[in-house]
Amino acid sequence: MKPNSYDIKRDIGVIFQEVAVFDELTVYENIDYFCGLYIKDKTTRKNYIEEAIKLVSLEDFKKFYPKQLSGGLLRRLNIACGIAHKPKLIFLDEPTVAVDPQSRNNILDGIKKLREAGATIVYTTHYMEEVEILCDRIIILDKGKILASGTADELKKKARIEEKVTVEVNNLKEEQIDKIRNLQNVEEVKYNVNNLIITYKQGENNLGELTNHLKKEEIKYNKIYSERPTLNDVFLELTGKELRD
Amino acid sequence: MFIHNFKYTLKTLFGNKILIFWTFAFPIIMATFFNLAFSNIENSEKLSIIDIAIVESEEFKNNEILKQSFEALSDEENEDRLFSLKYVQETTAKELLENGEITGYLKLDEDKPKIVIKSNGINESILKYVTEEITSTSKIVQDLANKKIVKESMQGKAQVDYEKIYKKALEIATKEDISFKNISNANLSYTMIEFYTLIAMTCLYGGILAMTAINNSLANMGNVGKRTAVAPISKGKLIISSVFASYITQLIGISLLFIYTIFILKVDYGNNLPLIVLLTLAGSLAGLSLGLVVATTLKTNENVKTGILLAVTMFGCFLSGMMGITMKYIVDTNVPIINKLNPASMITDGLYSLYYYDTFSRYYINVISLLIFSSIMIAISIIQLRKQKYETL
Numbered sequence: 200m201k202p203n204s205y206d207i208k209r210d211i212g213v214i215f216q217e218v219a220v221f222d223e224l225t226v227y228e229n230i231d232y233f234c235g236l237y238i239k240d241k242t243t244r245k246n247y248i249e250e251a252i253k254l255v256s257l258e259d260f261k262k263f264y265p266k267q268l269s270g271g272l273l274r275r276l277n278i279a280c281g282i283a284h285k286p287k288l289i290f291l292d293e294p295t296v297a298v299d300p301q302s303r304n305n306i307l308d309g310i311k312k313l314r315e316a317g318a319t320i321v322y323t324t325h326y327m328e329e330v331e332i333l334c335d336r337i338i339i340l341d342k343g344k345i346l347a348s349g350t351a352d353e354l355k356k357k358a359r360i361e362e363k364v365t366v367e368v369n370n371l372k373e374e375q376i377d378k379i380r381n382l383q384n385v386e387e388v389k390y391n392v393n394n395l396i397i398t399y400k401q402g403e404n405n406l407g408e409l410t411n412h413l414k415k416e417e418i419k420y421n422k423i424y425s426e427r428p429t430l431n432d433v434f435l436e437l438t439g440k441e442l443r444d
Numbered sequence: 445m446f447i448h449n450f451k452y453t454l455k456t457l458f459g460n461k462i463l464i465f466w467t468f469a470f471p472i473i474m475a476t477f478f479n480l481a482f483s484n485i486e487n488s489e490k491l492s493i494i495d496i497a498i499v500e501s502e503e504f505k506n507n508e509i510l511k512q513s514f515e516a517l518s519d520e521e522n523e524d525r526l527f528s529l530k531y532v533q534e535t536t537a538k539e540l541l542e543n544g545e546i547t548g549y550l551k552l553d554e555d556k557p558k559i560v561i562k563s564n565g566i567n568e569s570i571l572k573y574v575t576e577e578i579t580s581t582s583k584i585v586q587d588l589a590n591k592k593i594v595k596e597s598m599q600g601k602a603q604v605d606y607e608k609i610y611k612k613a614l615e616i617a618t619k620e621d622i623s624f625k626n627i628s629n630a631n632l633s634y635t636m637i638e639f640y641t642l643i644a645m646t647c648l649y650g651g652i653l654a655m656t657a658i659n660n661s662l663a664n665m666g667n668v669g670k671r672t673a674v675a676p677i678s679k680g681k682l683i684i685s686s687v688f689a690s691y692i693t694q695l696i697g698i699s700l701l702f703i704y705t706i707f708i709l710k711v712d713y714g715n716n717l718p719l720i721v722l723l724t725l726a727g728s729l730a731g732l733s734l735g736l737v738v739a740t741t742l743k744t745n746e747n748v749k750t751g752i753l754l755a756v757t758m759f760g761c762f763l764s765g766m767m768g769i770t771m772k773y774i775v776d777t778n779v780p781i782i783n784k785l786n787p788a789s790m791i792t793d794g795l796y797s798l799y800y801y802d803t804f805s806r807y808y809i810n811v812i813s814l815l816i817f818s819s820i821m822i823a824i825s826i827i828q829l830r831k832q833k834y835e836t837l
Contacts, residue, residue: 202679203678205676205677206676208674208675208676209676211674213670213671213674215667215670215671217667218667219666219667219668219670219671220668221452221456221459221660221668222459223455223456223457223458223459223460224452224455224456224459228452228455232448232452233671233675235445235448235449235452236445236448236449236672236675236676236677237675237676239445280671281671
C-alpha cells in the first residue's frame with residue numbers, strides 16, 4: 200500500500216493504544232473531524248457520527264471536552280473516532296488498557312457489534328480472556344515472532360495442556376508432592392502456600408484418580424476443582440514465561 | 445477537506461490556552477509594560493524650555509531666516525518649543541545673563557550671529573548648535589538665491605523677482621528644518637523602538653502556531669498525527685490548510701496588538717500604517733516559515749521544538765534591539781550579515797526605515813528580504829516533508 204492509496208485507506212480504521220484526540224474539541228467535534236477526513240457529505244457524516252456515538256454509549260457526553268471524561272469514556276471516544284467512517288478493516292491496539300470493567304464490557308460489546316456488522320477486526324491485546332470472547336483466529340507473538348496461530352481450541356491442543364486441577368491443602372510435605380508428580384499423565388506440579396496446582400498433558404478421569412490417591416495417602420484437603428486450560432495458560436506455555444514483558 | 449481541516453485547525457489553535465497566551469496575550473502585556481516603562485523615561489527626557497535673549501538690531505530684523513527660525517523655535521503655541529525668547533538691548537541681555545535669567549544671548553556682529561554664554565552646559569550647547577544649524581541653512585539659501593538670480597539674468601530677463609526667489613529659497617530652508625526636527629524626535633523615541641521589536645517578536649511567534657498546527661499532521665509528532673497519517677487524504681493539502689489557518693490566527697493576534705496599542709496605549713505609528721501592516725504580513729509569513737522548518741527538520745519532541753523556536757525568536761529580537769537599541773547598532777557595525785539574515789532585524793529595520801527615511805527603498809528591501817527568507821524556509825520544509833517516511837507508527 201502506498202501513501203496515496205486512498206481507496207484502500209478509506210476502508211481502514213485504526214484505533215491506537217494511546218488516545219488520539221484533540222483536547223480543544225468536544226466529543227462530537229473530535230468524531231466529526233476524524234470522520235470528515237473520510238466522509239465528505241455532511242448529512243452522511245452526521246448520521247455516521249450519531250451511530251458511532253451510540254455504539255460506544257457516549258450520547259450523554261457529546262459536548263464534553265476530553266479532559267472532562269474518565270479514562271474509560273476517553274477510550275470509548277478514541278474508538279468512536281477510529282470507526283465512525285464505517286471501515287471494513289479495523290485495527291484495534293489494546294483498546295481496553297486501564298479501563299474500568301463497565302467501560303471494558305461496553306467496548307467489547309461495541310467491537311462484537313462491529314464484527315457482526317461485517318467488519319474484519321485485527322485485535323491486539325495481552326488480555327487472553329478478551330481474545331477468547333472476540334477472536335475467530337488467534338496469532339501468538341513473542342518478540343515479533345509468530346509462535347502459534349489458529350483457533351482457540353487448536354492453540355490449546357498445540358500447547359498440550361488438557362486439564363488443570365487445583366487443590367487447597369495445608370502443610371503438604373515434599374515426599375507427598377513427589378508421589379503426586381509420579382501419577383499418570385501429570386505434566387507439572389506446583390505448590391504455593393496452600394494451593395497445589397497439577398497440570399495434566401492428556402488423559403481422562405484425572406480428577407478421580409487424584410482424589411483416590413489423596414484418600415489413600417490420607418491427605419486432607421479443603422477444596423478441589425478442575426479447569427480447562429485458558430488461552431492465558433497456552434500463552435505462558437508457548438512463550439515459556441512466568442511474567443509478561 | 446481543505447475547509448474542514450481549516451475550520452478545525454482554527455478551533456484547536458484558539459482552544460489552546462497556552463498558545464493563545466504566548467501569541468495573543470503576552471505581546472499585549474509586554475506592550476503595556478513598555479508603555480509604562482518607556483513613556484516615563486521619555487517624559488523625563490523631554491527638553492525643558494531654554495530662556496534666551498536676542499539683541500535687537502536692524503541687522504537682525506533684516507536677517508529673515510534667522511529671525512523666522514528663532515521665532516518658530518520659541519512659538520508659545522508649540523508644545524515642543526525649544527526657547528523662551530526675549531528681544532532686548534545688549535546691556536539688558538548682559539544683565540539677564542549675569543543674573544542667570546537666561547542661558548545666553550545672540551547678537552549679530554557684521555551680519556554674523558554670535559552667541560554669548562556664561563558657562564558650558566547642555567542648554568548652552570543646544571543654543572550654539574541650533575544657531576550653527578540655522579546659519580549654515582541660511583548660507584545654503586543665500587547661495588541658491590544667488591545662483592537663480594545669475595541664471596535668470598543670463599536668460600535676458602530684465603526684471604528679476606528677488607522677493608519671489610527669496611521666498612522659494614526660504615521654503616526650501618523651512619522644509620529642511622522640518623525634516624531635521626522629525627529625525628531628532630525619532631531618535632528620542634524609546635517606546636517606538638521597543639514597539640517595533642515587539643511587533644517583530646509577535647510576527648515570529650506565529651511560528652509556534654504553525655508548528656502546533658502541522659504537528660497534528662505529522663505521524664512522528666503525536667497520536668493525532670498518527671491518526672491523520674492513516675486517513676485517505678493528501679498530506680500536502682492537509683498541511684497547507686493547517687498552515688493557512690495558523691497564518692490567519694497569527695494575523696488576528698497581530699491585529700489585536702495593533703488595535704490595543706493604537707486605541708488603548710495611543711501609540712502613534714505615523715502616516716504609514718498600511719505599509720506597517722504590509723511589513724507585518726511579510727514578517728508573520730517569515731515567522732510561520734521558521735516554525736515550519738523547526739517542525740519538519742528537527743527530530744525531537746514538541747516541547748523541545750517549541751523551546752528551540754522560542755529561543756531562536758528571542759535571540760533574533762535581542763540582536764534586533766529588543767533589550768537595547770545599542771545591540772542592533774553593534775551587530776550592524778561589526779557583523780552586518782547577521783542582521784541581514786535575522787528576520788526580526790528585517791522587520792524592525794523596515795519599520796525604522798519608514799520612520800526615518802522619506803524614500804521607501806530600504807523598506808521594500810526589507811519586505812523583499814522577508815519574502816525571500818520565507819520562500820527558502822518553506823522550500824526546506826517541503827523537501828523535509830517529502831523525505832519523511834514511517835516504517836512503523
